[in-house]
Amino acid sequence: MMRRFIRKGDILIAGMLVCIAVFIWLPAVLNSSGRLTAYIYEDGILKESILLSEDTASRTIEVHGGRILIEDGRIGYIEADCPDRTCMRSGMLSKAGQTSACVPNRTMIVIENKKADRDLPDAVTY
Amino acid sequence: MTEKDKEAALNRYLEEHFIEEEKAGLEAEKNSVTSAKRPETGRSRLIPYSNPKAKYYCLIGLLIVSIIALVIVDAVRKKDLLKVNYGFSMGTVVIENIYGEKDYQPIFDDIGGIIEECDGRLSLTNEDSLISVLNRTHTADFGKEAGRLFDPLKKLYEDSDGAFDITVGSISALWAIGTENARVPEEDEIEDGLSHIDGSLISSADGIVTSGEGQITDLGAVGKGYVCDLIKDYLVEKDIHGACISVGGSILLYGAHGDDPVYTVAIRDPEGEASDTIGTLALSDCCVSTSGNYEKTYEEYGVIYHHIMDPKTGYPVENDLVSATVISDSGLLSDALSTACFTLGLEKGMALAQAYGAEAVFIDHAHQIFVTPGTELNITNDRYRFADAD
Numbered sequence: 001m002m003r004r005f006i007r008k009g010d011i012l013i014a015g016m017l018v019c020i021a022v023f024i025w026l027p028a029v030l031n032s033s034g035r036l037t038a039y040i041y042e043d044g045i046l047k048e049s050i051l052l053s054e055d056t057a058s059r060t061i062e063v064h065g066g067r068i069l070i071e072d073g074r075i076g077y078i079e080a081d082c083p084d085r086t087c088m089r090s091g092m093l094s095k096a097g098q099t100s101a102c103v104p105n106r107t108m109i110v111i112e113n114k115k116a117d118r119d120l121p122d123a124v125t126y
Numbered sequence: 127m128t129e130k131d132k133e134a135a136l137n138r139y140l141e142e143h144f145i146e147e148e149k150a151g152l153e154a155e156k157n158s159v160t161s162a163k164r165p166e167t168g169r170s171r172l173i174p175y176s177n178p179k180a181k182y183y184c185l186i187g188l189l190i191v192s193i194i195a196l197v198i199v200d201a202v203r204k205k206d207l208l209k210v211n212y213g214f215s216m217g218t219v220v221i222e223n224i225y226g227e228k229d230y231q232p233i234f235d236d237i238g239g240i241i242e243e244c245d246g247r248l249s250l251t252n253e254d255s256l257i258s259v260l261n262r263t264h265t266a267d268f269g270k271e272a273g274r275l276f277d278p279l280k281k282l283y284e285d286s287d288g289a290f291d292i293t294v295g296s297i298s299a300l301w302a303i304g305t306e307n308a309r310v311p312e313e314d315e316i317e318d319g320l321s322h323i324d325g326s327l328i329s330s331a332d333g334i335v336t337s338g339e340g341q342i343t344d345l346g347a348v349g350k351g352y353v354c355d356l357i358k359d360y361l362v363e364k365d366i367h368g369a370c371i372s373v374g375g376s377i378l379l380y381g382a383h384g385d386d387p388v389y390t391v392a393i394r395d396p397e398g399e400a401s402d403t404i405g406t407l408a409l410s411d412c413c414v415s416t417s418g419n420y421e422k423t424y425e426e427y428g429v430i431y432h433h434i435m436d437p438k439t440g441y442p443v444e445n446d447l448v449s450a451t452v453i454s455d456s457g458l459l460s461d462a463l464s465t466a467c468f469t470l471g472l473e474k475g476m477a478l479a480q481a482y483g484a485e486a487v488f489i490d491h492a493h494q495i496f497v498t499p500g501t502e503l504n505i506t507n508d509r510y511r512f513a514d515a516d
Binding site: 007008009010012013020024039041043044083084089090091093095097098099100101103106108110121122123124125126 | 170172196211221304306370389390393400401403406416421422
């Protein structure tokens with residue numbers, strides 16, 4: 001019975017359409033999985049990106065005018081030579097949307113999570 | 127045999143053989159029809175393989191349909207595209223969100239250039255800036271920018287009864303809050319600084335701006351908001367799909383992200399860290415700025431001094447407010463009004479904002495929030511509440 005209704009050619013065409021559909025939607029699907037990532041910028045240029053959810057080993061990163069510590073899924077400035085130390089006062093960050101910047105040294109830490117971004121504000125006024 | 131005879135014989139021969147072949151063919155067909163409905167090939171029924179012309183058009187049709195589908199899907203997804211850029215300019219953090227533009231890098235570069243150039247013209251710390259020339263020689267050629275920049279500020283000086291005054295620079299320079307030279311000036315220094323503050327002496331005509339002798343004009347309270355207006359001009363000119371730009375906390379909202387022109391802007395918690403907020407506003411196509419006593423501070427002997435100076439007293443503003451947020455179509459006005467309203471305090475500040483047709487959110491020392499009637503603020507921090515909620 002099957003052989004009469006569905007032929008090899010039909011399967012081939014159906015297969016092609018599925019491939020096209022996957023090709024279109026796969027990037028969107030991949031991007032929406034939640035991966036908590038911290039980005040370190042030096043003068044507007046991305047220096048390093050750290051997967052906080054996976055990168056669990058404790059380590060420090062040297063940045064211009066300071067040092068950043070990554071430990072237990074948290075990241076923050078532990079040393080800075082700027083006059084106001086605002087960056088260090090922000091402490092250790094661990095949640096999406098959190099930022100810490102050392103303006104005099106032009107470095108900053110930003111945490112993003114593609115999945116949860118919809119719940120975060122587009123901007124913060126201060 | 128004649129030619130005619132040969133031809134006839136040939137035709138007869140062909141006929142006989144042809145007919146036989148035809149008969150054989152028909153027989154074979156008859157047999158196959160009785161055993162099975164159709165020959166079992168793998169060919170799809172969608173495509174009429176037997177009819178070459180129809181098959182050709184059908185395949186072309188499928189190709190056109192799939193191309194159209196891909197184009198539509200691509201256009202829909204392009205609108206949702208978001209690219210973010212982080213940078214430093216004007217002495218602060220700049221965050222640019224550009225929506226629905228595949229070629230985003232030139233846009234980031236252009237906006238960065240606009241901010242840098244504006245900073246170069248208006249920065250107090252840059253010796254070669256137009257403002258520095260104005261402060262040294264008390265006359266400077268701002269060209270076409272003069273009217274757009276100085277006229278509204280002069281009007282605000284008058285409307286706020288001098289609470290907002292760009293000549294407050296002579297006092298701000300003494301305190302230098304936010305720099306390594308921050309200190310508490312002596313009283314006689316403050317007296318002297320106050321004597322030079324008089325916003326009525328600023329005049330602008332045909333692009334030439336003049337100030338009074340001994341005056342220091344400081345656009346620090348309006349620069350970030352003003353550059354948002356310049357960025358907006360650029361976004362309109364380039365017909366950018368959507369953008370949300372933050373220049374040190376002065377926000378520009380433009381266009382739409384995806385199909386949605388409404389953006390969410392959060393207000394920082396005056397007592398929290400960079401990402402702590404008190405609530406959110408749903409806004410489109412406007413500018414938002416905030417002035418608060420927490421942004422830049424200096425501490426001496428346990429007393430905390432903030433950076434927004436009162437042009438009447440020569441000391442940091444001290445009243446019922448900890449922050450004032452103003453929403454306006456104009457970035458320059460949102461920034462200038464936030465400073466003016468913060469300086470005036472709750473009652474007069476609220477009246478001033480409303481007189482300018484701007485929306486506002488004020489926060490006082492008791493964690494109470496005051497809003498203009500047209501503002502819809504969603505409070506997300508339970509330490510804060512609306513003033514009339516008691």
